[in-house]
Amino acid sequence: MRIGELSKATDVPVPTIKYYLREGLLPAGELTSPNQASYGEAHVRRLRLIRALIELAQVPVAQVKEILESLDSDTEPLHEQIGRAHRALTPTRRLNATDEARTAATAQVTDLITTRGWKVDPEAPALATLIDTIAALHTLGQPALAAHLDTYADAVERFTALEIEAVTANPTRDQLAESVVIGTILGETLISSLRLLAQESISADRWTSG
Amino acid sequence: MRIGELSKATDVPVPTIKYYLREGLLPAGELTSPNQASYGEAHVRRLRLIRALIELAQVPVAQVKEILESLDSDTEPLHEQIGRAHRALTPTRRLNATDEARTAATAQVTDLITTRGWKVDPEAPALATLIDTIAALHTLGQPALAAHLDTYADAVERFTALEIEAVTANPTRDQLAESVVIGTILGETLISSLRLLAQESISADRWTSG
DNA sequence: GCTTATGGATACTGATACTATCCATCACAG
DNA sequence: CTGTGATGGATAGTATCAGTATCCATAAGC
Incomplete structure (x- = not known):
């Protein structure tokens, strides 16, 4: 060709x-x-x-390169490959919230993680993003959503388990690695668009001229 | 000041x-x-x-402007405001999948929507993204995740209901509109980072040096 | 009065993701 | 076997985005 x-x-x-x-x-x-x-x-x-x-998935070219490199390296541990895909999805989004909001958010997240027994690298970028997001919700006067963190976590655990299962079914390591990357990244797009559709449907029900 | x-x-x-x-x-x-x-x-x-x-939330400046304009207009229906927030979150991501993949994906999504009784505007950008994503999962040889669409939808419905409830608690229309926008957009960041943490935790369990 | 800040206008920058152009081959139809 | 179009590789150019920087005439505050 x-x-x-x-x-x-x-x-x-x-x-x-x-x-x-x-x-x-x-x-x-x-x-x-x-x-x-x-x-x-x-x-x-x-x-x-x-x-x-x-x-x-709107992943920047430079990150795509990184992900593919890790995919092509047979030596890199699977867990590290997942880490790379994650970093590609969390473009260091920082937000300087007030200190109190940050402290409260950190406490809430730490609590969530210990309660659920999650094993999380304290350096994980997603952790910082989560804390910042919760802090922002408070700063912006929307504590209601942050208050339901636990329900979000329930729902999230539901499909994460599913994803791991779907992905683990792959026979070879290479296939597994590739589907981990695709699943992590396209899964996000999938969930996001499903959520928007669900919201739109409910909002149409509730607030459209009736 | x-x-x-x-x-x-x-x-x-x-x-x-x-x-x-x-x-x-x-x-x-x-x-x-x-x-x-x-x-x-x-x-x-x-x-x-x-x-x-x-x-x-990495929303482009131009979209932020649109969202804020809609937030400031007292006349725009709430449902339309949500639509704008949604458009800000779905940057026309198109992908030319094979025709077969697209057709199959469209059928799967249509089925999901009718089964669940969702009311969805056929023009909704999220709809196109969802179809493209499922088509891509098939094209990339990862049908497993797409096959569990329904489970994803279950989980998504779970927190969407919660969000609508949290948001509807607002007394005034202005507050409601603002929290709809914030909830829609920051909610996504929240879910996304929770998902990454959950994945990381499970992947650490399963594939870390043992 | 002197220094610093401000509003408003215009210009410049760095990053990102491509496009375009060039050129010396190379393939291949006629 | 020759002319037309494609190719690999290199270099340069473009559009968009999200700020930064610079100017200047005025205004604040000591």
Whole structure:
């Protein structure tokens, strides 16, 4: 397959494919002569994954690169791969809340984590984001949602268990790693859009001209 | 309050505040002389909201503007305000999946919506995103997660009901509108980070050096 | 009066994700 | 076997976004 065909197969413009090659997102094709390379099915798959992460999940190119590198390294522990996917999803969002709000939020989150017995790296970016978000909810005068943290956690545990199960069914380590990444990242998009649809439906019921 | 004090109160640099004023995110202060204006508590609150949306929820400035405009219009129906917040959260993510994958995904989603009796605008951006995401999961060889759509929907319905309840408790329409926006947008960040923590915890259990 | 801050306007910056152009091959239809 | 179009690789250009920086004439506050 030449680059033009790869482009047609995936609907990605040739210059964009060249860009991904340059950036190291996509491995180079096999050179058959100084200016002729051939690409295979693996390239098609990889390119589709890249596009899904970038377009659908809005993961920045630099993070996609990191994720793919970790996916291609056979030595990196699975847990660390998950960590990378997570970091790609949590673009250090910081918010300087008031100290009191932060302290209260930290306490609430710590409590949640101990109660549920979660094992969480204190350095996990998601932890900081969660604390900041709860602090922000308080600062913005919306304590009601933060108060139901536990119910959110219940619901979240429900589909997380499901995801782990779905993913663990993979026979080989490579497949497992790939589906962990895809599941982590596209799962978020899935949940988010489902939530918006559910909200819209309920809000239509409740506040639309009747 | 002058701009410097506003800056200190919110920890937002003066040039950034000026930028938000220019862009119409923040209403101008009351002019006390040709080059002197005074800002009040409302500006502090508004600025905090802007920062939370931009930093925490990564909503683009242009969308924040739209959301705030809709928040300030007393005439816009609540349901339409929610629609705007939703559009801010779904940056037209398109993905050209194969036709078969799309058709199958559309059928699956349509089925889900009718089964649950959701009332969904066929034009809702979240609908397109959901379909694209499911199509992508299939195209990428991960049908397992898509197969559990229904379980996801169960969990999602759980906290959506909660959110609507929390939000409806607001006495005035203005407060309600604001908490709808905050809840919709920061709720997403909340869920997302909880999910990542839960995943990390389970993955640590399962795949960490043992 | 002198220093600092301010409102308003305009210009500049750095990051991101592509696009465009060039050029020396290379493939291949006629 | 020659002309047309595609290719690999390199370099340069573009659009958008979210601020920063600079100016300047005025105003505040000591």
